Amino acid sequence: MLKHSLLLILTVFLFLPLQSWAQIQIGGDDVKIDFANPQEYEIGGLTVSGIQHLDANALKAISGLRVGDRINVPGDEISDAINQLWKQGILSDIKIVATNIQGNLIFLDLQLTERPRLTKFSFKGVSKTEADNLRDNISLVTGKIITDNLKQVTKAKIVDFFIEKGYLNAEVSIEEKDDEKMVNGKWFVITVDKKNKIKINDIIVHGNTEFEEKKLLKSMKGTKEKKFYRLFSTSKFLESEYTVDKKSLITKYNTLGFRDAHIVKDSIYAFDDKTINIEITVDEGDKYYFRNITWVGNTKYSSDQLSTILNIKRGEVYNESRLESALYMNPTGRDVTSLYMDDGYLFFQITPVEILVEGDSIDIEMRLLEGKQARVNKVTVVGNTKTSDKVIMREIRTQPGQLFSRADIIRTQRELAQLNLFNPEAMGVNPTPNPQDGTVDIEYVVEERPSDQVELSGGYGANQLVGTLGLTFSNFSTRKMFTEGGSAWNPLPSGDGQLLSLRAQSNGRFFTSYNLSFTEPWLGGKKPHSFTFSTYRSRQNQNGREKDDPLLSEIVIFGSSVGIGFRLKKPDDFFSVYGQIGYQLYKLQNFNNTFLFSDGTANNLSLTGTLQRNSIDAPLYPTRGSQFSMSFQTTLPWSQWFDGKTDYAELEPEDRYKWIEYHKWKFNSKWFMNLSSPKAERKFVLSARAEFGFLGLFNQDIGQSPFERFYVGGDGLSGFSLDGREIIALRGYENQSLTPTNSNGSRIGGTVYNKYTLELRYPFSTNPTATIYGLTFLEGGNSWLDFNDYTPFNIKRSAGFGVRIFLPMFGLLGLDYGYGYDDILNNANANKGQVHFSIGQSF
Template identity: 45%
Template sequence: MRSSGRLNFLLRLLSIGVLLLALTVQAHAQKSEADFSYATPRRVVIQDVTVSGVEYIDPRVLLQIVGLRKGDTISLPGNEITAAVKKLYSQSLFSNVSINLAHQESDHVVLDIHVEEQPRISRIEYVGVKRGARKDLGEKLSLKAGQQATEATLDQAKRTIEKYYLDKGYRHVKVSARKAVDAQNQNAVVVTFEVERGKKVKVKEIEFVGNTAFKAGKLRWKGFKKTKRINWNIFNSKKFIAENYKEDLKNLIDYYNKHGYRDAVVVRDSVYNINDKRVGIKVWLDEGGQYHIRDVKWVGNTVYPSPVLNQMLGMGASDVYDQELLHKRLFVDENSVSTMYMDEGYLFFNVQPVETNVANDSVTLEMRIVEGPQATISEVEILGNNRTNEHVIRRELRTYPGDLFSKTNIMRSLRELAALGYFNPETLGINPVPNVSDGTVKLQYTVEEKSADQLELSAGWGAGMFVGTLGVKFANFSVQRLFKKEAWRPIPSGDGQSLSIHWSTNGTQYQSLNFSFVEPWLGGRKPTSLSLSFLYSKYDYSKFLWNPSDDYFKIIGGAVGIGTRLQWPDDYFTIYGEVSYQHFVLRNWRDEFIFSNGRTNNLSLKLVWGRNSVDQPIYPRSGSNFSLSLQLTPPYSKFNGKDYSSPDMQPNERYKWIEYHKWTAKAQWYAALWGDLVLFLNAQLGYLGYYNKTVGYSPFEGFDVGGDGLAGYNYIYGREAVGLRGYANSSLTPRVQNGARMANIYDKFTVELRYPIILKPQSSIYALVFAEGGNAWYDLNKFNPFEIHRSVGAGVRVFLPMLGMLGFDIAYGFDPVVGNPDANKWQPHFLIGMPLQ
């Protein structure tokens, strides 16, 4: 009993001791927690910072990122620790980050930064994606091998892939991503995107509810510009694309606004599945009423009176309230109200149309004008020209320091820069930098250089044979730097001169050498051009290429020309004069001319008067190009004393010095119909006349009509080639005495629609469809402008800076050619190196 009681006493004593110890520890713990409470943070000094958990990242880099250093005073808890953790997470290098209190001694602490590194992507794989699409996605995805495989980056990648397929019409596409450990690389994963495209979804039906002003067909055609049931534009598919659909809903309301329905709204819309390949669209409309303009009032105008502004606006009382037209007449058109002000220097001009009274079906407009002061050009800066010398650019500008700001002069300057062909016309820009304090503006022209030089390796069918051409054209050459060693990179360039050399041949049968040089600014002060050219060609009358003969036709000649820009009627007009000489030698040359042996000389003066306002050379969208030319020789028969009526006169004597007067008129016109869809119209007329009826028509300098009109082969037979697609080469040139081909009058008409596929400095591609007609006659008395050979066709053009324009057309000629049954119907026209005419 006594021993049992002693044992119970000892157990009670031990229990009390354990309890007291636990209470002491708990109190200490509560005191420590109280020391670092968010309610009462403490200021402590960092004694040291350690790093744990890193495997592939240098700890010193990590310490530099967090910005916590030995000796810093921080708050615990506090913003410094929170900010350090955020910095580490923002690097996307870690999947988990914590900063722990490793040791504390009074107000000094040791911090440990513990991280778990995010695995890196070793490679990206695709399932359900075709090879071409993989390449496209590789360019579009920002996710690359070597990056961290975070959920955020994977989600972003999935959205990018989904959008890629949605834009291609796969409305039901599903994309998933998975990560798998890469056994071959430490801390690396392989990311695999699985794509279920589903089927392409196209629009089967588009229905409108509530439309009374316009029929559904009109709304589908004019309002829904990209979302179509049937799309005749082969370059814009009728597949359903959500972004295009949203844009077309806005276009639909814009169409209503254009016709005065200012209150028109889309009440709601629905895109519903008809099946897995077709969707239907239903749009509920509230058209509202059609509004007209009641009155237009101008407020704040002091430079121009209200009647002048009304005339410039071109909209007034009782006109349909067309908001699109109003915007164009105020701000966009070349002769808009804002352009009229800005051409007088009012750069800070602004006009705000305000609807002051909307009642019944009419709107009163108040045009609130802030004219501002006139701005003077303080400086003209050119940016981006790393090849073309600055003086070549400046001489084309119409804006000079000290002049008043002029929008028209700026647009004309941009047009002239595009016409040079040295810069990408799609990126030419102007950046006005105004200084309101002193009323000045600095103009910054931005250009992007592109290669204008061409290496021509071409092949084509012309003059009844296959001809290959090797040539070079340096469109931005510099003669002045020809003898400077540092300028040969690879050739002297930058002064805007043109130098070309071409050698054409098909072996022993035909050889031709052409050389030309153009200085566009002779003397450097005025736009007066100097042109020099040389031509040599020889054509052997060989039945087979490997069997050359002594029968040949040879031409040697040259020309010197001078042209300048005129100021009247406007400065788009130019005049050009040229003196040329050709020497023709014929030896047993049959069928092509009215004589087969002899020598002929052609000394002529050519005058060309024209106007060219085309906005750019590669893919014009606006402007026109008209020219009227006269080429004539001296009338030798009037003063040389020869009797040309004598039957004994031989042809080589009759045509020793040929005489003629040659007239040509050409007109080309470009207009953008809708976006980048361009209409091109072309009309040509040519006539070769004589001075003396007893001498007759010249055997040279006539026209050769039909086929591709390869400009490089114009002088194979001493004639001007005129292309007419849908017909074989030369097939429309009449045959006259001795079977010779001679056309002394022709006409040609073209209607062409062009649409671009790619417009970039590296390459420009556009497709075209056309209708063409024309004919050729021997004598003026037989000329009938309504007697034409007609054709239609389609083609494509590819412009590569180093090769020039490449083209292929397929055309169908409707009208048969007398004596040549195979000359019409389907005719291909293929070209490398030079454009079709």
């Protein structure tokens, strides 16, 4: 047995020329090994040295060497082991050393040096925001083994990051520095030289004879030339956008009959150090037209019926996009596939085949496979972690046993979105057909989102600053309030889709107001009959005196209402009707502001009926659909029914208005139209609105009610109001500046108003946790004291722009700038540009 270590560096063997002898040192003696005659050894032991973080057993396994294996020294087994270890990319140096030889037993040690590990990294040449975004983008983590590949991938990701921002010539370097606090640790200093942001100077199109270059370039939405008038579109060059836009350019040709159009070549070259030019050469090809369209395989519907749905006439320009839209899944539902699928034909298939191209004409044969009608088997819901199953299931239109209907699925998704409890972007439907028995299982996928809201705001009314705190619970559950053990209070019982709202306003001792409202959308749980109860109490102390002070000046208002709503089936089930009875009591003591009398009481008992239709596709950012509502609110004609003798013209105001009487009519309509492609992720939407309100009287001797009038102009925030007035927002003008005044110049409210609004909206984010969209608007409206003076188009006009942000905890927040085009009598500054802040409304 050898008493000293035998050091045999086997890796050297791989690189030495074949020679008869090599020298190895054993103690002080020289031993000659015959490399021309490899010897076979059995591995008697295998150890690993030099590692700090890696697993020794794993490294042994990777090497492929095992104790008991027989190997040749020198031989392929050693070189194979080195190669296997090196391929892992985690080692910077590898030696396989013989520590001892006993007869035919050889003892090996894997002497390894780990690659350094990353301990931290920093950036130079970028802003803090860019550095934060880069950290998320490059996915560097401490403890990662540093390899050449790691550095190259990191550089590439950083370069791509800045290319997407228009810095096409960005350069990145990575410097490694030793970390004194960690053995074999290094940190990166990543230096970025962004250079100039590259924009597009000019886009030149060659080969276009049918269309002007300007018309073609409009189809390239993300690749635009640098022009001074482009305020809202970028001219930076993005490779990803350019690739999409080249396809869009060809699609533009295809929609106009040039189905063979293609890009022959394109080139990008520097114009100067800040801009580039793009040249695109197209081959337009010939223009084609539809000729004969025939139907094969249809038994359910006649060829004439299908041709009517298709709505493509002989001689029309060939347009593949239009053809596909008429055959498959048109968003409006007017297509051939929807016609079949809405009648249960889940397995329906249609294939358009060009059977003849002759000259500039194309004949198409529509080949149908109708299949059998499918019925719904099981309906399930997944993803609702908070909302009860019954809340979702009662909105689902696809019921077991019914014929499958695509329209019912789309309507179900719309109804679930209207609940405002789920993320509309994450909603999904997974139909699982069962062709054997002609049924289909439908699984609806939802994702809960925060729906409760907190309102924290300040307003100004009656020459006082008023603070507001409001809490709205959109998914409340009274059923779970009394759950045994209180397990449902986390922090509040929820999941049944009920609405509970609590609101308080105050400015200290001078004004307080408390509101509570509750809505059960499905009273009894069987039908969509809603029940609503609300109550409030407010008190304004005008001079700050105590309650028992005879000079106290105050008004106390108590109000309560109960309403019930029904969803109708005719004319369609987008209609609903709502009825409400409400009561307000006004108690005044030495209160000489706003009202026509300072002492006494007034009672307002009214009935309200509302007919409305709502078909919008989403509550936060509607892209299509409409909302209409007509309401009629009335008191009883107390003076005529119960007292036909009193001369009300001679009564004092406190007696004349002891029981308030009026009738009030309102109409409100909204339309939403998508202006973008159905496939676009972010859609331009045009919104048009019209409003009208009228307040009538029963008794000419009493005159118009001083309550329930319309106050028009400004941001629509009420601060607080004491007389049931309606605050109508109209941007571009001061608050209530379009409201009629009396001879003293005090605003007394209008008895009739109308308003028109046109908005163009664009979403910056449709994420339900932060929905953000910008808008521009044209608006006009006015109010009148007497209906005889009402002129529908004698309006005060304005225009402007704004932004809306929806945060789940705070609701809809808005900021607008509007400029009024028309002067206001006796108020020269009312229309000179106004900034408006809004909460919980969209104007």
